[in-house]
Amino acid sequence: MTRVKVVGASGYGGVGIIELLLRHPEARIVTLVAQESVGAPVSELYPHLAGFCDMTIVAPDTPEAQEPADIVFMSTPDGVGMKASRAELERGAQIIDFSGDFRFNTEAEYAEYATRIGKNPVHADPALLPLSVYGAAELHRDEINPSRKIVGNPGCFAISCILGLAPAAASGLVRMDSLICDCKSGVSGAGKKLASAHHFPNRYETMNAYRLSGHQHVMEIERELTRVAGANDAGATALVTFTAQVVPMCRGIMSCLYGELVRETDETDVLSLYKEFYKDSPFVRVLPSNSPAGGTSFVRGTNYANIVVSVDKRTRKLRVVSYIDNLMKGQAGSALQCMNLLRGYPETMGLCSPGFYP
Numbered sequence: 120m121t122r123v124k125v126v127g128a129s130g131y132g133g134v135g136i137i138e139l140l141l142r143h144p145e146a147r148i149v150t151l152v153a154q155e156s157v158g159a160p161v162s163e164l165y166p167h168l169a170g171f172c173d174m175t176i177v178a179p180d181t182p183e184a185q186e187p188a189d190i191v192f193m194s195t196p197d198g199v200g201m202k203a204s205r206a207e208l209e210r211g212a213q214i215i216d217f218s219g220d221f222r223f224n225t226e227a228e229y230a231e232y233a234t235r236i237g238k239n240p241v242h243a244d245p246a247l248l249p250l251s252v253y254g255a256a257e258l259h260r261d262e263i264n265p266s267r268k269i270v271g272n273p274g275c276f277a278i279s280c281i282l283g284l285a286p287a288a289a290s291g292l293v294r295m296d297s298l299i300c301d302c303k304s305g306v307s308g309a310g311k312k313l314a315s316a317h318h319f320p321n322r323y324e325t326m327n328a329y330r331l332s333g334h335q336h337v338m339e340i341e342r343e344l345t346r347v348a349g350a351n352d353a354g355a356t357a358l359v360t361f362t363a364q365v366v367p368m369c370r371g372i373m374s375c376l377y378g379e380l381v382r383e384t385d386e387t388d389v390l391s392l393y394k395e396f397y398k399d400s401p402f403v404r405v406l407p408s409n410s411p412a413g414g415t416s417f418v419r420g421t422n423y424a425n426i427v428v429s430v431d432k433r434t435r436k437l438r439v440v441s442y443i444d445n446l447m448k449g450q451a452g453s454a455l456q457c458m459n460l461l462r463g464y465p466e467t468m469g470l471c472s473p474g475f476y477p
Contacts (some may be wrong), residue, residue: 275449293378
């Protein structure tokens with residue numbers, strides 16, 4: 120049985136991983152830590168957990184918060200995990216961090232990422248960076264293993280774009296400097312902290328783009344696509360034009376992805392290419408352009424990514440539409456998938472659910 124601590128248990132990421140852990144046959148939650156709602160049962164904050172998880176939330180500086188665990192989920196903003204992880208590692212834990220603190224493995228990469236998004240470029244504990252691996256299981260499955268100490272969980276937009284474009288990058292199918300990621304997210308992608316700024320009257324019947332000059336997930340996308348292209352001798356540096364938009368729905372991401380084709384192809388060939396690439400990835404479903412499963416409703420509440428492929432021969436463009444649930448495959452679901460790999464469990468354990476519809 121894996122003992123689990125959730126740090127940041129009061130946020131959307133925290134409650135998301137709690138929900139999944141309650142269904143996991145080999146996991147037991149031992150501690151819930153947060154700076155808000157301290158002393159209250161988590162089921163008071165999230166009443167749907169009543170009778171399933173009534174554990175009291177403890178503050179980070181209490182003795183209870185220092186108790187050891189096998190896995191610690193850091194469902195916290197940038198800057199928290201890098202300061203708290205060393206103590207957890209010394210107590211024998213493996214870390215899965217939801218922020219950008221460990222998505223990059225060198226000081227230089229982290230500094231570039233932080234500078235791009237206007238944060239302090241100095242990592243608080245750079246010696247930990249080489250211990251981390253990027254938590255895209257479909258691309259780093261062998262590296263996310265029981266010997267690994269830290270996983271940097273991908274960003275929600277990032278994983279939707281990476282999964283949608285990785286097969287094309289790996290096969291040299293598109294010009295790597297022509298990539299466009301046009302992405303729309305439900306309001307929950309902003310997190311619980313911003314819930315008041317995104318309350319119903321502000322979001323109803325309106326859409327908007329944001330962070331046009333430097334979104335935090337662009338560097339992840341470019342790094343991973345460049346890596347997978349280079350690994351298959353299709354090497355070129357990925358350059359991505361990325362537009363994030365928020366739409367008036369609760370959860371879900373639709374990423375419309377484009378690249379200029381470098382050779383003649385058709386949808387049948389691209390489908391075969393994508394299916395071969397993901398043949399060992401149980402949570403990626405590759406679909407034709409006329410599939411009835413194109414839409415966020417078909418992945419809501421699941422760890423699946425539905426990848427719809429299309430070729431526009433007239434404009435010589437590859438078009439891929441990637442659908443995920445931003446709180447599942449974009450956050451807690453990917454994190455639990457990584458926990459399974461870290462602990463040597465079947466990758467799908469606790470995650471095989473059809474979601475809910477409509």
